[in-house]
Amino acid sequence: MMPMNERKVKYALALSIILLMGIASTYYFLYNQSVKIRISTTTSLYATGLLDYLYDEFKENHSNVVVQFIAVGSGAALKLAEQGDVDMVFVHAPNLEADYIKRGIITNHTIFAYNYFIIVGPKSDPAHIANLTPIEAMKSIYNSCENGQALFISRGDQSGTHQRELLLWNLSGLNPFNKSWYIETGSGMSETLLVANEKNAYTISDIGTFLKLKGDGRLPNLVKLVDKGKILINIYSAYIVETAKTNSDTQKVIKSLMKFILSDTGQELIGSFGVDKYGQPLFYPAKGHEDELREIWQWFVDLAK
Amino acid sequence: MSFIGEIIEITIRSVTISLSATILSSLWSIPLSLIIARSRSRMTKALMGVLNSLIGFPTVLVGLFLYIIFSSSGPLGGLGILYTPFAIMIGEALLITPLLISLSYEIFSKAYYEYWETSITLGATPAQAFMKLITERFEDIIVVLLIGFSRAIGELGVALMVGGNIRGFTRVFTTTIALEVSKGNFDIALFLGFILLIIVSTTSAIIRIMGGRKSD
Amino acid sequence: MIELRDVWFSYNSGKPIIHGVNLRLSNEITIIIGPNGAGKTTLLKIIACLYKPDKGDVLIDGVNFWKLKSKEKLIMRRKIVYVHENPVLFKGTVMDNVTYPLIIRGHSLEKAREKALKLLKSLKLEYLTDRKRNELSAGEFQLVAIARAIISGAKYIVLDEPTSNLDLEHRIVLESIIREIVKSGKQVIIATHDRLFALKLNTEIIEINNGEIRSILHSKDLYQEIEEFIKKAGKKSLNS
Ligand SMILES: Nc1ncnc2c1ncn2[C@@H]1O[C@H](COP(=O)(O)OP(=O)(O)OP(=O)(O)O)[C@@H](O)[C@H]1O
Ligand SMILES: [Mg+2]
Numbered sequence: 001m002m003p004m005n006e007r008k009v010k011y012a013l014a015l016s017i018i019l020l021m022g023i024a025s026t027y028y029f030l031y032n033q034s035v036k037i038r039i040s041t042t043t044s045l046y047a048t049g050l051l052d053y054l055y056d057e058f059k060e061n062h063s064n065v066v067v068q069f070i071a072v073g074s075g076a077a078l079k080l081a082e083q084g085d086v087d088m089v090f091v092h093a094p095n096l097e098a099d100y101i102k103r104g105i106i107t108n109h110t111i112f113a114y115n116y117f118i119i120v121g122p123k124s125d126p127a128h129i130a131n132l133t134p135i136e137a138m139k140s141i142y143n144s145c146e147n148g149q150a151l152f153i154s155r156g157d158q159s160g161t162h163q164r165e166l167l168l169w170n171l172s173g174l175n176p177f178n179k180s181w182y183i184e185t186g187s188g189m190s191e192t193l194l195v196a197n198e199k200n201a202y203t204i205s206d207i208g209t210f211l212k213l214k215g216d217g218r219l220p221n222l223v224k225l226v227d228k229g230k231i232l233i234n235i236y237s238a239y240i241v242e243t244a245k246t247n248s249d250t251q252k253v254i255k256s257l258m259k260f261i262l263s264d265t266g267q268e269l270i271g272s273f274g275v276d277k278y279g280q281p282l283f284y285p286a287k288g289h290e291d292e293l294r295e296i297w298q299w300f301v302d303l304a305k
Numbered sequence: 306m307s308f309i310g311e312i313i314e315i316t317i318r319s320v321t322i323s324l325s326a327t328i329l330s331s332l333w334s335i336p337l338s339l340i341i342a343r344s345r346s347r348m349t350k351a352l353m354g355v356l357n358s359l360i361g362f363p364t365v366l367v368g369l370f371l372y373i374i375f376s377s378s379g380p381l382g383g384l385g386i387l388y389t390p391f392a393i394m395i396g397e398a399l400l401i402t403p404l405l406i407s408l409s410y411e412i413f414s415k416a417y418y419e420y421w422e423t424s425i426t427l428g429a430t431p432a433q434a435f436m437k438l439i440t441e442r443f444e445d446i447i448v449v450l451l452i453g454f455s456r457a458i459g460e461l462g463v464a465l466m467v468g469g470n471i472r473g474f475t476r477v478f479t480t481t482i483a484l485e486v487s488k489g490n491f492d493i494a495l496f497l498g499f500i501l502l503i504i505v506s507t508t509s510a511i512i513r514i515m516g517g518r519k520s521d
Numbered sequence: 522m523i524e525l526r527d528v529w530f531s532y533n534s535g536k537p538i539i540h541g542v543n544l545r546l547s548n549e550i551t552i553i554i555g556p557n558g559a560g561k562t563t564l565l566k567i568i569a570c571l572y573k574p575d576k577g578d579v580l581i582d583g584v585n586f587w588k589l590k591s592k593e594k595l596i597m598r599r600k601i602v603y604v605h606e607n608p609v610l611f612k613g614t615v616m617d618n619v620t621y622p623l624i625i626r627g628h629s630l631e632k633a634r635e636k637a638l639k640l641l642k643s644l645k646l647e648y649l650t651d652r653k654r655n656e657l658s659a660g661e662f663q664l665v666a667i668a669r670a671i672i673s674g675a676k677y678i679v680l681d682e683p684t685s686n687l688d689l690e691h692r693i694v695l696e697s698i699i700r701e702i703v704k705s706g707k708q709v710i711i712a713t714h715d716r717l718f719a720l721k722l723n724t725e726i727i728e729i730n731n732g733e734i735r736s737i738l739h740s741k742d743l744y745q746e747i748e749e750f751i752k753k754a755g756k757k758s759l760n761s
Binding site for chain 2: 603612
Binding site: 010023049068188191 | 436472
């Protein structure tokens, strides 16, 4: 390095401060260019890529709009709404949602898509759960685990998937906790699926993550065994956040985004997303099943009580 | 945007944010460490102990703390900087403050402290003495800043909590890696990790080369 | 005149190093002696207003230094310059070092260089002008540090063990420099273990130990001490 003297150090200092301010003002300028809405969402939904896919389409006709997705856990997504840090939420945790609706934090409940949680397990299927109903499947898994023929892996992280697993055990009238065959990973879906694959165990997954890892050849030992049944339905809802400090511009954009998601185009995009990659859709559009889905949504809320 | 384009964009953003954070942090960390080094009070020893233990403080907690402050229902909510690159910048700047203070304290508390005394007694104003000290230890300070930069660019908690990992806006290396892992895109995550490794190890190579040189 | 009134000082450990020192420095040259760890360096730094006493006052020309505002402090501090027992030189050349006190006082570079060259010449050090700090012998290093202090124009020049690296010839150079300085109405305060040097300067000597003033002597008083020392040492080495 060149020898330093005070003048050069002063230049270096001045330069770095100018650089800092330059970066700051550039960002600030870009930042204030457009109407911006923030949406908090659950990581599992965001990670499928559906939201960015929808947004890219939406942008075509709304070039001055910036939509920012903040992907966090289900609970945190709603917590951000309560804090007033986001304008909308996209979630799939009916019992939590009901609580926030009651407290007046989120409104305009809109179901826009659904899919199914799946029960996956080893190819050999020691518990013989293929084609059983979800509750019967859980009972069967429990029994063969007790007989030492199988293992069960749980997310154990209070995520939406984990909550659904707990509901399933609860409805089956079984208590697997503290059993030696019940393994809690306390981590994300990908990690949990990999563990299940290693240990030839049963677990519950969302369809998107499973298909992705399966397609990548990372889950050679696992297959999808149960994917039907009301209790496995996973309902995705959008809300407008009341506590957000929005102006009329943002509100307009929020309304048109809501409209877009429910529009024929939006719903078609949802239904076809992922087909090219996985050979099957990851989501089903809500259109045409609105009343039914709303009933099921309510059923989940009541179940949790 | 293409995959490569997006990665280049994330690289540039990560480096810019972490570099700005390091410079920002140095604006208070270096003067503070000098003040601590100059102090004869017994409190400073205790203070350095506290600062040293803060170096390994969980970044998620720093992130959470800043989130509460920057949240629109928090005390600084009015600034509207939550989920912007500024928030990450400020968060990382605070995060590396104990590290920077501790490392520059090491520099100033040794014999180098005499440069300050010498300038002062030769008639320098405190500002002039400060400049002299910085000039004399410039290489060492750059090394300290590069260490701070490595820490800033490699942390996840703050970037995730106050940045929000927003595509095209606050998405940086570590948050992208976390997201790609949760997507199951391990290849992409590893590739990003590899780039991060290159950046951090290039930085530390620079540190070694500079640290190995004697001034003059 | 510099005056210390009931000055107490301690480092981080909290144990007082300077115990209630009262001192009036009014001679052209004052010498401070005392064993290692007696507190000479500490006392000199207090005199040079680099260390703030825990208790007591430091008066420079009758002004209580530590009660001043920071602007006034700068002006006052520029009246005193201190040279460390192990001085440091800055990066750059000897010229850069020696011009530094002038540059920070707002002199132009040209003028500063001119003055510095003149001083270096008078100290017979001009051959060092373009050397870097790592190209100097220990003695040259010390002399350059002293030259840098002198050029500041300070009224009080405080030297901490200035002869520790100097050979006989350069001790004589330094002595003449000191005589030159005091001729222009300045005052020099020196801490030293160098009895011969203290003797030659022929002035008042303050002996300190354990942070207290033990006695005030005169160079002459050292004569006997040195004579005895030489006799004893001589005998011993002859006997062995
Ligand atoms: N920075 C410091 N922190 C703590 N104690 C110190 C410090 N500097 C000096 N001391 C202690 O203060 C006492 C006086 O030290 P000082 O340097 O003033 O002695 P000195 O008379 O100059 O000695 P020498 O002849 O060895 O230079 C010593 O006991 C020393 O250990
Ligand atoms: Mg000493």
